[in-house]
Amino acid sequence: MGVAVARIAATVGAAAALLLSGSPALGGSMDLEWTPVGGDVSGYRIYAGSRPDALSFAADVPNVASSTLGNLTACAYYYIAVKARDARGALSDQYSNVVEGYPHPDIASAAPVVLGRGVDATLVVTGAGFVSGAVASFPSPKVSVLASRVDACGRMSIDVRIAKNAPEGPLGITITNPDGGFGTLAAAMRVVTEGTGDPLDVLAVSPAPGVAGVDAFAPVRLHFSAPLDPASLTASRFRIVKSSGGRGNIKLAGAPLLDATGRWVTLTPASPLPAGAAFAVVVKGGHGGVHDLSGNPIDVDYVQDPAFTTRDLIQSIRYGPPEQVAATGLTLPDGGSVPADAAFVVRFTEPMHPATIGAKTFRIRVSGKGKVKLLEGQPVLLEDGVSVLMVPLEPLDASATYSVQIKGGPKGAASLRGVAMAASHETTFTTQMPIVGGLGVAE
Amino acid sequence: MRHATRFLGPRLAPLAAGLAVVLAAAALAPAPHAGELTLAWKAAGPEGSTRYRVFVGESPGVYDRVVEAASALSATVTDLEDGKLYYFAVKALDGAGHASPDFSPELACMARPQLDAVEAPALAPGGSGWVTLRGANFDRDVRVLSLDPRLAVRATTLEADGRLTVLVEASVDADGSGDPIPAPGRETFSLVNPCRRAASFFAAHPQIADVDGSGVVDEADVSAVSAAVGARRGESGYRPAADLDGDGLVDGSDLERTILLSRSR
Numbered sequence: 001m002g003v004a005v006a007r008i009a010a011t012v013g014a015a016a017a018l019l020l021s022g023s024p025a026l027g028g029s030m031d032l033e034w035t036p037v038g039g040d041v042s043g044y045r046i047y048a049g050s051r052p053d054a055l056s057f058a059a060d061v062p063n064v065a066s067s068t069l070g071n072l073t074a075c076a077y078y079y080i081a082v083k084a085r086d087a088r089g090a091l092s093d094q095y096s097n098v099v100e101g102y103p104h105p106d107i108a109s110a111a112p113v114v115l116g117r118g119v120d121a122t123l124v125v126t127g128a129g130f131v132s133g134a135v136a137s138f139p140s141p142k143v144s145v146l147a148s149r150v151d152a153c154g155r156m157s158i159d160v161r162i163a164k165n166a167p168e169g170p171l172g173i174t175i176t177n178p179d180g181g182f183g184t185l186a187a188a189m190r191v192v193t194e195g196t197g198d199p200l201d202v203l204a205v206s207p208a209p210g211v212a213g214v215d216a217f218a219p220v221r222l223h224f225s226a227p228l229d230p231a232s233l234t235a236s237r238f239r240i241v242k243s244s245g246g247r248g249n250i251k252l253a254g255a256p257l258l259d260a261t262g263r264w265v266t267l268t269p270a271s272p273l274p275a276g277a278a279f280a281v282v283v284k285g286g287h288g289g290v291h292d293l294s295g296n297p298i299d300v301d302y303v304q305d306p307a308f309t310t311r312d313l314i315q316s317i318r319y320g321p322p323e324q325v326a327a328t329g330l331t332l333p334d335g336g337s338v339p340a341d342a343a344f345v346v347r348f349t350e351p352m353h354p355a356t357i358g359a360k361t362f363r364i365r366v367s368g369k370g371k372v373k374l375l376e377g378q379p380v381l382l383e384d385g386v387s388v389l390m391v392p393l394e395p396l397d398a399s400a401t402y403s404v405q406i407k408g409g410p411k412g413a414a415s416l417r418g419v420a421m422a423a424s425h426e427t428t429f430t431t432q433m434p435i436v437g438g439l440g441v442a443e
Numbered sequence: 444m445r446h447a448t449r450f451l452g453p454r455l456a457p458l459a460a461g462l463a464v465v466l467a468a469a470a471l472a473p474a475p476h477a478g479e480l481t482l483a484w485k486a487a488g489p490e491g492s493t494r495y496r497v498f499v500g501e502s503p504g505v506y507d508r509v510v511e512a513a514s515a516l517s518a519t520v521t522d523l524e525d526g527k528l529y530y531f532a533v534k535a536l537d538g539a540g541h542a543s544p545d546f547s548p549e550l551a552c553m554a555r556p557q558l559d560a561v562e563a564p565a566l567a568p569g570g571s572g573w574v575t576l577r578g579a580n581f582d583r584d585v586r587v588l589s590l591d592p593r594l595a596v597r598a599t600t601l602e603a604d605g606r607l608t609v610l611v612e613a614s615v616d617a618d619g620s621g622d623p624i625p626a627p628g629r630e631t632f633s634l635v636n637p638c639r640r641a642a643s644f645f646a647a648h649p650q651i652a653d654v655d656g657s658g659v660v661d662e663a664d665v666s667a668v669s670a671a672v673g674a675r676r677g678e679s680g681y682r683p684a685a686d687l688d689g690d691g692l693v694d695g696s697d698l699e700r701t702i703l704l705s706r707s708r
Contacts (some may be wrong), residue, residue, distance in 0.1 A: 039458055337541060399537035436495065436533040436547035438485030440689070441638045442517050 011439075028103050028128060029070040030078060030181075034096060036065050048072070052079040052098045060085070072103045072126040073427040075153040091397045104181035105129040110173055110188040112229060112293035119295035120146070122231060125156040125175065130193060133178040142166035143191070162340035166191050192294050201225040205281050207308040214310045215421040216272035220281060226292035227262025234378035237290050238267055243278035244422070251280065262293070274408075275313035275349075277422030280304040288302045313413070313421045315347045315386075317404050319429075322391045326382055332404070332429055340398045340431040343391040346406060348415065351385035356414045360407065362388055367401035367428075385416075396431045478523035478554025478580055480531075484547065486516060487535035494536045499704070503530050503549060503641045507583030509638035525579040527604075528642055547650070549641040550689070554580045560623075563626045566613040571597065574627060576607040582636040584692055592632050593624055632664035645687070645700060652704040654684045660704045668693065668701045 032046065043062045047055035048071055058080070061067045072078060072381045082097035108127040115121055127134070130150050137145065142163035149157045156175065169185035204223040220240060233256045240250040251270040258265055273279060283290055285298030318329030319336075322343035329345050332338060346362065361378040364372040372391040380389050395403060407411055408421030450645060460651035478585040487493060497518050498506035512518035513532075523529055527550040558564070562575035587596045587609050609632075613624050653659040667685060674680035676691040687697040 210658050337544065339544065375515055399539070430539075432543060433493070433535045433541055433542050433543040434487045435536050436484050436487045436535050438483075439531070439533055439547045440483060440549055441550075441552060441636070442481040442483040 004256065028031060028072045028074045028106070029068050030072060030101065030103050031066070031068050032080065032099070033066040034082055036063070037084050037092075041084050042087045042089075043085045044082045045085055045091060046080065046082050047095065048078050048080045050078065052100070055079060055095070055171045056082055066206065074103055074106075075131050077102055083417065101179040102131050102177050102181055103129050104155055105131075105134060105175040105177055105183035107173065107175055107183050107188065108126065108183035110185065112227075112277065112312070113189050114160050114293045115143075115171065115189055115191050116295035117166050117168070120159065120161050121229075121295065123128040123158040123160055123173070123189075124156060125173065126154055127175075127183065129177070129179040129181075129183065130156050132180075133305070134175050136160075137176065139172055139174075140166060140191075143171060145358075146401075164176075168192060183358065199225075199288070200228075200292045202283060202297050202302045205304050206316075209304050210310065212309040212311075214273075214308050216275055216310055217417070218273075220267040220269070222265045222267075222281060223294070224290075225262045226294070226296065227434050228258060228265065229291050229293050229295070230258055230262075232290045233258055233265065237284040238265065239282045240267060240273075240279055241282055242422075243280050244309075272417065272419045273310045274309050274422035274423060275419050276408075276425075277310045278307040280307040281367050286381050310422075311349055311374060313348055313350070314406065314421060314425055315349045315416060317427050318345045318347060319343065326387055326389060332427055334429075335371070336427075336429045337432050338429050341395040341432070343389065344404055345382075346388045346390070346404065348388075348413075350385045350419065351416045352381055352388070353414050353416050353418075354381050357381045360411075361413045362390060363405050364390060364392060365403050365404065365405055366397075371401065372396065388413075398431050401428060401430050401432055461576065467708050469580070473615045474575070477521060478525055478557065479519055479521040479528075480523060480552055480554050481517055481519040482531055482533070482550070483517040484533050487543065488537060490514065491537045495540070496534050496536060498534070498546065499562050500530045501527065502552070503643045504530065525554065525557070526639060528553055531638075548644045550638040551641045552638035553582050556580045556582070556585055556636055558629050558632060558634055561628050561631065563611070563627045563628075563631075565623045566611065567623050568593075568613055569615040571612040574609045576609060576632065576634070577605075578607075579605075580636065581607050581634070583688055584637045584694075586635040586637070586691065588633040588635065589627075589631060590633055591627060594627060594630075594631065620633075637692065639688040639690045645704070649704050649707070651687055652701045654682070654701070660701065662705065665698070665701050665705055668698045672698055 036276040041063055044058060045060050046058045046067065048058040048069060049055040058069055059067070059157070068082065077100065079096045079098050079100045081092045083095055086092050097420040106128045107125055109124045110123050112121065130153055132150050134148065134150055135145070136148050136156065136158045144161050146159035146161055147160065151157055168191050171189045171191050172184055172186040173188045174182055176182035193300060201224070202222055203225050206221045206257045207218055235252055235255055242248055250273065253268040253270045256265045256267055259311055281304040283298060283302040285301045287297065289297045291297040317332045318325055319332045319338045319342040320329035325343045325345050344364065357379055366372060375391045375393055378390055382389055404427045406421070408424040412421055412424060414420040468492035478703065482497060484495065494514055495512040497510040497512055497520060499520055500506035510518050510520050528551055529551055530551050534543045534546055534550045536542045552703065556575055557579040559578040564572045566572055581601055583601050585599065585601065585607065585646070587599045589596050589611065593614045595612045595614070596609055597612050600608045601607060611627065649660065652664055654664040657663065671680055671682045671685040671693040672695065674682070674693050679705055681693065683691045685697060686701050
């Protein structure tokens with residue numbers, strides 16, 4: 001805080017002492033006090049500048065002993081002086097003493113707004129006038145500052161430790177610039193007792209547990225019981241895991257996204273979820289897990305149970321006469337029985353990508369033997385885009401076991417949207433005995 | 444030929460009245476029979492591993508008896524009631540018990556004809572006479588064959604009381620002796636009932652009447668069946684395709700069914 005004694009012009013008589021006051025006010029401003037001069041004084045004129053020898057008019061004030069000079073550039077260094085003015089408007093010949101400094105800090109907000117006792121936290125303070133070297137302080141000695149960093153003129157990061165016996169209730173914060181100018185925001189935060197409030201919990205998950213037929217592009221969202229600490233939203237703490245069709249995590253497109261309420265988290269897979277498989281959302285709990293703004297974590301890892309299941313890419317496999325199977329084929333159940341001269345259509349739930357339809361992805365196999373030869377050019381994707389036709393080159397053997405196989409996984413059949421099957425599909429069937437012919441009377 | 448038989452019967456009946464009659468003792472008090480019928484079919488799978496099952500019922504498509512035929516291609520169904528029409532169908536089964544998804548085309552048949560007594564005159568060479576056959580399970584289209592090479596069956600009539608009257612013609616005197624030919628007996632004749640495809644078969648297979656294989660049942664098929672009417676299996680004019688009901692005789696019922704199917708297309 002710069003303090004100087006002014007010399008006041010002889011025309012107004014008395015000397016004045018000008019000083020900067022440190023009381024908080026709006027950002028981009030400086031608070032001034034001076035010793036009034038005696039005599040015929042009607043007011044004062046304030047001068048400011050970036051150099052002590054280059055002051056210019058800043059404001060006229062009445063016959064007072066203090067004033068706030070606003071409209072200053074935050075974090076800029078100023079030199080300030082005053083002159084006295086008599087009733088006729090004449091100014092003293094000389095300036096008062098020149099004081100110097102920064103506009104004092106102005107705190108707009110601090111986050112998180114709730115601090116749990118016994119936890120370490122990083123506060124993000126926003127506002128204006130935070131000069132390099134500025135420090136934070138708290139009215140309670142139970143809240144200690146571990147480190148302060150000025151990220152920008154309008155932002156500071158402050159590592160704090162809340163003692164276990166810190167008093168509960170509102171907590172103010174003061175930022176003091178190196179020149180002594182300071183700003184305070186009362187009740188900027190609140191100290192609470194960790195564990196005495198509602199524990200953090202997952203209230204809902206979308207897709208809901210046990211739901212089947214989920215679209216491969218459906219958003220995965222979690223609803224928490226309290227606003228989360230954004231710093232705890234890391235990809236390693238939120239996972240989508242396969243519950244069937246193999247193990248492993250689904251790669252996410254990025255970090256989990258927190259909405260404005262702080263309670264909803266959205267997870268975005270890097271690619272569509274594989275079709276026909278079960279998935280569960282897992283959130284890391286306990287120490288080191290996701291926690292709310294008070295530092296409360298989930299007691300234990302949250303694991304969605306039962307898992308949700310994505311819609312199968314295969315709607316049905318049908319069989320029937322080759323020329324009719326696409327339109328009127330019957331559904332082939334696993335283990336079903338079909339005529340030996342049947343053809344097959346695999347019907348999908350969405351348009352398929354032609355490049356994924358071929359002999360390597362669709363085939364009919366004889367149990368324990370090789371592939372069944374299909375008509376040339378098959379399998380073929382029909383015009384409807386969702387049906388793949390397979391007609392055996394020759395009728396199948398009667399009363400034998402076959403299977404229709406569709407390859408899944410990254411190299412398997414996939415839709416135009418890029419949805420692949422989680423695993424390969426196989427439907428087994430047996431060919432029927434022929435209908436007996438030539439029945440007659442033995443003569 | 445059915446129509447010819449009806450024509451000849453009344454005209455020659457007075458001749459039969461003067462013939463000597465031989466009655467078999469059993470014919471005086473005919474006892475009810477436990478009829479039987481032997482069915483045969485084509486193989487539907489590998490020999491040995493394919494089994495067959497015969498279904499028997501008294502209404503079309505409703506079967507209340509099953510006869511296991513093992514791996515044979517024929518089976519004899521016994522305990523059939525005299526004079527009753529039965530419906531038969533067959534299914535094939537593989538070694539695992541998987542059966543044909545559907546029945547074979549159904550046949551409607553009576554039990555094998557049972558000949559109990561023959562009333563016949565002695566026939567002179569080159570002469571003819573009416574022979575009365577008594578027994579059970581005589582279909583209206585029963586086929587009567589002579590096992591004696593000197594005798595030929597020229598006409599058959601099923602009388603209202605259930606007996607068969609058969610016009611038998613003796614061949615000319617082959618050995619020149621002029622001796623009368625002994626009166627025919629039960630051992631002289633062999634009787635064969637026709638089996639017919641059941642009506643349900645035609646509903647499921649209307650194309651059966653496409654006799655000329657044109658893809659449609661039309662006037663040309665009606666003409667083809669009409670031309671074959673009267674022909675029996677084994678005769679030169681017989682066309683299997685025209686014998687719609689499969690009874691071995693192309694007759695009015697085949698023609699009538701062809702006309703109906705040609706109109707319903």
